[in-house]
Amino acid sequence: MKYEQISSELFIKNRRKFMSKMEPSSIAVFNSNDIYPVSADSTLPFEQHRDIFYLSGADQEESILLLFPDAHDKKLREVLFVRETNDHIAVWEGEKLTKEKATEISGIETIYWLSEFDKVFFNLMTEADTIYFNTNEHYRQSVETQTREDRFIRDCKLKFPGHKVAKSNPILQEIRGVKEPEEIDLMQTACNITEKGFRRLLDFVKPGVWEYEIEAELLHEFIRNRSKGFAYTPIIASGANANVLHYIVNNQQCKDGDMLLMDVAAEYANYSSDLTRTIPVNGRFTERQKAVYQSVLRVKNEATKMLVPGTDWAEYHKEVGNIMTSELLSLGLLDKADVQNEDKNWPAYKKYFMHGTSHHIGLDTHDYGPLKSPMKANMVFTVEPGIYIPEENMGIRIEDDVVIQEKGEPFNLMANIPIEVEEIEELMKA
The missing domain is CATH 3.40.350.10 (Creatinase/prolidase N-terminal domain)
Known part of the structure; x- marks a missing residue:
């Protein structure tokens, strides 16, 4: 080991x-x-x-x-x-x-x-x-x-x-489903290793690099920090590839003007971390890219606040759907008629955000944990909303791992991993 x-x-x-x-x-x-x-x-x-x-x-x-x-x-x-x-x-x-x-x-x-x-x-x-x-x-x-x-x-x-x-x-x-303090420490270590990999990439990604080269950089950083490697099969998806939710071939060249979605994270001692960040290949967001990114980030931040003891799993996802609907309306991706005429079994927002927002994480990336009883303190969840727009050659997802606290907002195990637009642009400066 x-x-x-x-x-x-x-x-x-x-x-x-x-x-x-x-x-x-x-x-x-x-x-x-x-x-x-x-x-x-x-x-x-x-x-x-x-x-x-x-x-x-x-x-x-x-x-x-x-x-x-x-x-x-x-x-x-x-x-x-x-x-x-x-x-x-x-x-x-x-x-x-x-x-x-x-x-x-x-x-x-x-x-x-x-x-x-x-x-x-x-x-x-x-x-x-x-x-x-x-x-x-x-x-x-x-x-x-x-x-x-x-x-x-x-x-x-x-x-x-x-x-x-x-x-x-x-x-x-x-x-x-409820983690011991030692387990949370091990997951924090996995997240810290993931952070090192992501920061390494911000200085590496530029137009012309290949997705598999990015994968290699990550693996190098993970293993040199005592990880076996990826906690799950890495997704490194540039441009339109980001609209394939489980894109894992990672064999395309990153192009100037495209966004790059990376769902990649390290394991440590068999415990998983699970990170997604989406960055501009050339280091600068366009106004449209920034607007969509900020919408996803707002949904993530609001969803995180709801992860408290007593929260119902199904109701949580419904409420996140309502928040996402509001953002999609502001982006012009949906209009009021889309929402008024939606199928309640497949709400209008699902056209652009078709997966769940959170899952248990721990020894397994999609970890064991009850989903039909209220959430408890020391459960650890991902928070990972996304907006996928094939017609704009863009998919954006942002994801952190958070620990439910007895009181107050969850503790973010990935709080030190760059996420704000300005910080990402600053770190990607040549």
């Missing part, structure tokens, strides 16, 4: 929260992600399943976490299984977790080698009535690949058909 070791106290707290919500006499199991093949002997870089990381800090393949708060043997109430290492593995793959290191990272005293899992698990299942399965129920998920978790669930149902089944996901949605 590139990042500095996280205190085990975070993972101890997270496990306590999870176990406090488990049914009596129940076991929960969490598996690492697979290493996914490309072809021949090639594989994708390993990415740990965020749930086992959240609960244990184990950032290694072939790890299993078992939680059984009511186990007869107190030593078996928290168990972490890790891959047994040897001299051959050390030479070819590098250092793996020892039992001692696994305890230091996770705060779990009982560590077994993975080869012992079946025996220990069977013994504990004879005491348990319920098994918690960790299914993926994220509202955006569309996974087709069978995961290590899927295989475990399939095999467990065959071996233990008499046990009741419960879901880990509702608990995780609730507890992962």
Whole structure:
């Protein structure tokens, strides 16, 4: 791992929260992600399943976490299984977790080698009535690949058909949505790394550069600051490309007079940041570009103020839509007839602003977190309105990450990243 070791106290707290919500006499199991093949002997870089990381800090393949708060043997109430290492593995793959290191990272005293899992698990299942399965129920998920978790669930149902089944996901949605102070610090670090990348770009972008060159500059800055790289696939979209919401080919040349939309951010210690900034390729906004930019910025600022404890997710987005409608009217993109005759299921403003304004962010860029209950303090959200005008060859989106406070306006983790027109123009001066 590139990042500095996280205190085990975070993972101890997270496990306590999870176990406090488990049914009596129940076991929960969490598996690492697979290493996914490309072809021949090639594989994708390993990415740990965020749930086992959240609960244990184990950032290694072939790890299993078992939680059984009511186990007869107190030593078996928290168990972490890790891959047994040897001299051959050390030479070819590098250092793996020892039992001692696994305890230091996770705060779990009982560590077994993975080869012992079946025996220990069977013994504990004879005491348990319920098994918690960790299914993926994220509202955006569309996974087709069978995961290590899927295989475990399939095999467990065959071996233990008499046990009741419960879901880990509702608990995780609730507890992962509200961040601990240590998590917010890690996200702040990710945002600080992102800031360094963005400031590097302001001195680099000019007419004639290619989108992929900008991507390379960012990756350089992120990795040199102990990030693995991008928190998500980067969007570097100049000119008309900005009107493609998930434009990721990043293969066009930036032209004089165009705007450049960059939805790019660093991860740190598996925690995400999520930034969007839109800047003029030549360093100067035209009057029209400035007007649209300022409208987006006003919507972002007003939307941010609404992210307070008690806010309803659906009502929040409706209100942001009303603010955006007002801005689009002032820009001449909508007229009163458009609004009066709009389809209530697809309001008029959606022609120019078709996506949501905010999402939870944390270990996942689109993080777990409840959406059908009121917002709480220490939830972290993006705020990312945009206006997309294909006929003007322009798309503008602005995005920050903010922490809901117990009282007052949210705390902006990206407050130091340039956002005002004058500051951007000043920093982009040749």
